[in-house]
Amino acid sequence: MKMIIFASGSGSNAENLIQYFNGSDTEVSAIFCNVESAGVLDRAERLGVPYKLFNREEWKSGNRIDSIIESYNPDLIVLAGFLWLFPERLLAKFPHVINIHPALLPKFGGKGMFGMHVHEAVVAAHETETGITVHWVTAKYDDGAPIFQARCAVTAQDDAHAVANKIHELEMMHFPRVVEEVLKDIAQKA
Numbered sequence: 620m621k622m623i624i625f626a627s628g629s630g631s632n633a634e635n636l637i638q639y640f641n642g643s644d645t646e647v648s649a650i651f652c653n654v655e656s657a658g659v660l661d662r663a664e665r666l667g668v669p670y671k672l673f674n675r676e677e678w679k680s681g682n683r684i685d686s687i688i689e690s691y692n693p694d695l696i697v698l699a700g701f702l703w704l705f706p707e708r709l710l711a712k713f714p715h716v717i718n719i720h721p722a723l724l725p726k727f728g729g730k731g732m733f734g735m736h737v738h739e740a741v742v743a744a745h746e747t748e749t750g751i752t753v754h755w756v757t758a759k760y761d762d763g764a765p766i767f768q769a770r771c772a773v774t775a776q777d778d779a780h781a782v783a784n785k786i787h788e789l790e791m792m793h794f795p796r797v798v799e800e801v802l803k804d805i806a807q808k809a
Contacts, residue, residue, distance in 0.1 A: 620645045620802045623693045625701035626652055628734070630659025632699035632719060632790055637666050639795035645802055648691045653678065653703060681708055688713070694805055697798060698756060702733055707758045715805055716756040719794055721786045723768055724752040728761030738779040738786065746773050749782060751789045753797045767797045 622640075624633045624647060637647045650663040650670040663670040677684045688696075688709065698705070698718035705716060720728060722737045727749075732740070741749045750770040755763035769792070771785045 620694045620806060621648045621691065622646070622695040622697055622798070622802070623649045623651060623688065623691050624697045624699050626650060626657065626659040626699050627654050627702045628657055628659065628700040630657065630662040630700070631787070632794055633659050634662045634666065635791055636697065636699065636795055636798060637662075637668055639799075645799070648693060651684075651688070651701075653701075659700075675703075678703060678706070681706075685709065685712070695798070695802055696756075699794075700733075704730075704760060705756050705758065710756065710758060715801070717766060717798070717801060718754055718756050718761075718763070719790060720752045720754065720761055721749075721783075721790070722752065723748070723750045723770065724754060724761050724765060728752075730760045732761065735779055735783060738782040741773060741782055742777065742779050745775075749773050749786065751786060751793065753794065753801075766801060767793065769793050 626633045633650055640647055647668055650659055650668055652659055652670055652672055660670055671687055673684045696713055696716040727737045727740050748770050750768055752765050753767040754765045757763040769789045771789060773782055
């Protein structure tokens, strides 16, 4: 099985996936990134995974980027901290696209709800729990059917950074295993 990962940030989830599948029959073929200074590019280079940079015009038009994605022929596309809306034209070509979101969707999802924005909103709403959601990607932000959720407590003493640390632990623990299960399901249905 082959997957590609889209990321816009530091790349901790991407690195976790690469390491998890290293030596298995699943290959992380490439990292796709829309931010030239993103930490995920350093991680990809260090781990020997090719990466592809693209800009907003290429993303919107499909010029160049679509054919590069097609050349990898991925069984699964994983969004791991990728902040742009996935276009319908790509979802039509690649129906197996999943995302990880740092909250219990449908709460704290949608445009602009990523990273610390989510954790700050959780704390401001005095939530007693939060978590992660792995979900199918649609042409709307955080709108696809959930695949998996994991929960953690939020205490009155927790600030957004404490919540972020708890979410990071959940991501590191669960995301690779959930991706593996999705890949097994895709393989069985092929």
